[in-house]
Amino acid sequence: MDHPISTAVTGDSRPVILIVDDTPDNISLLSGLLKEQYKVRIATSGVKALQIASQEPHPDLILLDVMMPEMDGYETCRRLKSDLMTADIPVIFLTARSQVKDEELGLRLGAVDYIGKPISPAIVQARVATQLNLIRARQLLRNQNVYLERLVEERTEELGRLQDAIIMAMALLGEARDNETANHIRRTQAYVALLARQLSQHPRFCHELSEANITLLYKSAPLHDIGKIGIPDSVLLKEGKLTPEEFDLMKQHTWHGRETILSVEKYLGGSNEFLRFAREITYSHQEKWDGTGYPEGLRGEQIPVSARIMAVADAYDALISERDYDGTYTHAEAIVQIHKARGLHFDPDVVDAFLVVADDFAEIAKTHRDSQPD
Structure with missing residues (x-):
């Protein structure tokens, strides 16, 4: 099941974004772009990314470079999706590979999106926000039946409106x-x-x-x-x-x-x-x-x-x-x-x-x- 939006032990309620890249300039650019809105964690290899992703609090989203030594992004994604603890963490590939077949492979491996390099800051911010909004919408939809069971007799009409609003919110995200x-x-x-x-x-x-x-x-x-x-x-x-x-x-x-x-x-x-x-x-x-x-x-x-x-x-x-x-x-x-x-x-x-x-x-x-x- 999807992990809820993470809250760090320090009380920082911002979503956690894991940046995985072996190039310092790319890490600096992405970190500077996202650190004001999100809690940013860094991994410079696929192995380190797997370690961080399996620890609490789990990242809410992973920005994953494809071309890395030893373990490339595709293999890292395969391993993330094969582990129950990390399988549902959304992965967005960041890569200079622009062929449709590359995008298709990434999506087949379970990535939710594919952003080409050089990156556009506006596109990165929009895609990250979209995926985090989708996580929240899924959580709301899953919670609706809990609300219905607990409050159906006294708040049926109100819960009906809530259900409709959640469904419409999810639809509008798409x-x-x-x-x-x-x-x-x-x-x-x-x-x-x-x-x-x-x-x-x-x-x-x-x-x-x-x-x-x-x-x-x-x-x-x-x-x-x-x-x-x-x-x-x-x-x-x-x-x-x-x-x-x-x-x-x-x-x-x-x-x-x-x-x-x-x-x-x-x-x-x-x-x-x-x-x-x-x-x-x-x-x-x-x-x-x-x-x-x-x-x-x-x-x-x-x-x-x-x-x-x-x-x-x-x-x-x-x-x-x-x-x-x-x-x-x-x-x-x-x-x-x-x-x-x-x-x-x-x-x-x-x-x-x-x-x-x-x-x-x-x-x-x-x-x-x-x-x-x-």
């Missing part, structure tokens, strides 16, 4: 690194609930889509892209078409999202319906009815109902918003595009339900439209 908006989250959340209610009378879906489950779908829908927090900015924010290698990295956002939810389930010692829906949506909303989607290439009924609903909701919002498309589709054009994908990208019955409530989708989009620049 969206903050992308070109999305808080209104995108609210729109897709409302689309999912509307579509689920329409489908709840259908014999194929009525068992799964009880009113209680529709509420849980509504609550979990904002987390569908939380995994984007694990995608490098060079890929996530790239303008224009991604290379095949970059697209493979982008696909990993589904895996990062699922792993975040699985870590919560592991901490709780089990799952519940809310976490099940969140896990299904984050991992499978990019699957396609004909089996050409990712990450598993699931086909037809193999795709969870929750993910099939989210796929239509997310696609509609993408079509009417300035996201991944050349320009913006009108509502009528978006309907045509989704209908064309019936039985290919989308479950035919989900598309049919969408067509029934399409005008309501337009009203939701209007109510929660993105503000336009002056």
